[in-house]
Amino acid sequence: MTTELTAPAWYRQSADLRLQAVARAARADFQAWLSHVKSASACTRPVRLAGTIATVEAATGRLLAERATADMPDGVIYKPCGNRRESVCPACSEVYRRDAYQVIRTGLVGGKGVSEQVAHHPAVFPTFTAPSFGEVHTRKVQGHTCTKRTACDCRPEPCHARRNLVTCPHGVRLACYARHELGDTRPGTPLCLDCYDHDAQTVWNLAAGELWRRTTIAVNRYIRRLCRQRGLANVPVCSATTGKVRMVPPVRLSFGKAAEMQRRGVIHFHAIVRLDGIDPADPTAIVPPPAGIDAQDLVDAIDHAAATVTFTTDPHPARPGGWPIGWGDQVFTKVITVAGKGQVTDAQVAAYLSKYATKSTEITGHTSPRLDHAETDTVRLYANPVGTHVERLVSSAWVLGRYADWRRLRRWAHMLGFGGHFLTKSRRYGITFATLRNRRIVFRRAQNAGPEQTEPGEQPTTLVVNFLQFVGAGWHTTADAMLANTSAAMAREHQQAAREYLSTTAA
Secondary structure, eight states: OOOOOOOOGGGTTOSOHHHHHHHHHTSTTHHHHHHHTGGGTTOSSOEEEEEEEEEEETTTOOEEEEEEGGGSGGGSEEEOOOOOOTTTOHHHHHHHHHHHHHHHHHHHHOBTTBOGGGGGSOEEEEEEOOOOSSOBOOOBOSSOOOSOGGGOOOOOBOSBOOSSOOBOTTSOBOOBOOOOOTTOSOTTSBSOTTTSOHHHHHHHHHHHHHHHHHHHHHHHHHHHHHHHHTTOOOEEEEOTTTOOEEEEOSEEEEEEEEEEEOTTSOEEEEEEEEEEEOOTTOTTSOBOOOTTOOHHHHHHHHHHHHHHOEEEOOOBTTBTTOOEEEOOSOEEEEEEESSSOSSEEHHHHHHHHHHHTTOOSGGGTOOOOOOOSSSSOTHHHHOOTTSOHHHHHHHHHHHHTTSGGGHHHHHTGGGTTOOSOSEEEOTTSSOOHHHHHHHHHHHHHHHHHOSSOOOTTOOOSEEEEEEEEEEEESOSSHHHHHHHHHHHHHHHHHHHHHHHHHHHHHO
8 A cells, every 4th residue: 555645735835945846846737747847957047838739640640639728747748949049048058059059060161061062162160350449458378288278377477567657538548468377357447437448349339240240241252252353154043033144253251150249248259161162953952162362262252251351330419420330450251171280170160159049148247137217227237327337338338329320229139230131141151050950859659659660761641730829937936946956967877878878888
């Protein structure tokens, strides 16, 4: 004879985490609940959906089965939030980072539907930085001897050591003799807050996407001009939209880009530029480029574009002549190799870019959500025209954005003016995030279906149609979050132990 474990009803509403956990574990559907929340168990703030799930025959549209979420534990489906920011949800950002790694690396070495021939295409890794808007504290190391930059113990140089004492108009000495260590919070902050051009920096962040677009156009034009100078014949290509045939140079550039927020609160870009050829019979195919263009030509094209591409923004009441937008003097371009004999390898580039794809403004100390002035008035918590460096940047974006043509500055004030994506690519660079997500969904459904599953490449005979609506976000109680995350951590440890066992036995 067994006695069913029960707990008082008030345990669930208790502020004591232990009593909440007992209330959940004592329920008869506890094991079913753990299995139900498995897909979102590591998520910090999962999305709760309610409704029905229908299974439909693909050929005829006939309804085969239907299930309501009311019959499931808690009456909802838990879906991971999918946030890419590591500071918001570490688990979902890790999934995003791994997907970003695959997206970037397949464009360099192939795989997952991308031809492995791309590994032999010339590719470079440029870094575009922003210009200076005022002198800031910095940590400078002449020659690194450490093995890992994130734990660098090298002796830094003095920040701004000067023989002659220079004082700004506000009475601040523009010198710093400190050797800033990794844990120091001063690097990235201006030597004089009043001298720093916060308005120009927030506008530059806003216009960085347009500057990148113009730069890619300039690089393309440079390469096409080289093709004409070296006598590379144009090839006929039929437009997919108009159907007209036009003659184009025999090369195509594919781009991938990751944005990184610097300590001073300004964005800069790490990019991948790959050189492809064009197949007149199939313009969508990725083919090798002609022999007349190489990686050094890409380096020259990028250096030329970075030095020459500039434009001026539209007039603003605070600046009738507009702000000049251009790249900084520090532009570094390295050649990417697969064999590891060049300046940087494909694995290093993919790991570097995917790491920054999950970052945002955390390095500046600012982690606010989107700011609002109408209802919650959250902007006052983070903006101050006479406050810290970051508070002045937020205030600058908010004040400049009060005019109709500049409203995007207010929309992206929490991002210090930058409103672009942190990871983008051109259409033909490689696979997409959607492709990876769809493959993951197909794999999980096939895994849950058992041995009788659809073969790879075969069209499914049934479709799953969801009629779900949003009913909330987050776990019901803190204990639910603890139990779900503990279960996910145990599953990860089991998987890691299994990998280590398989690797040792295979060796």
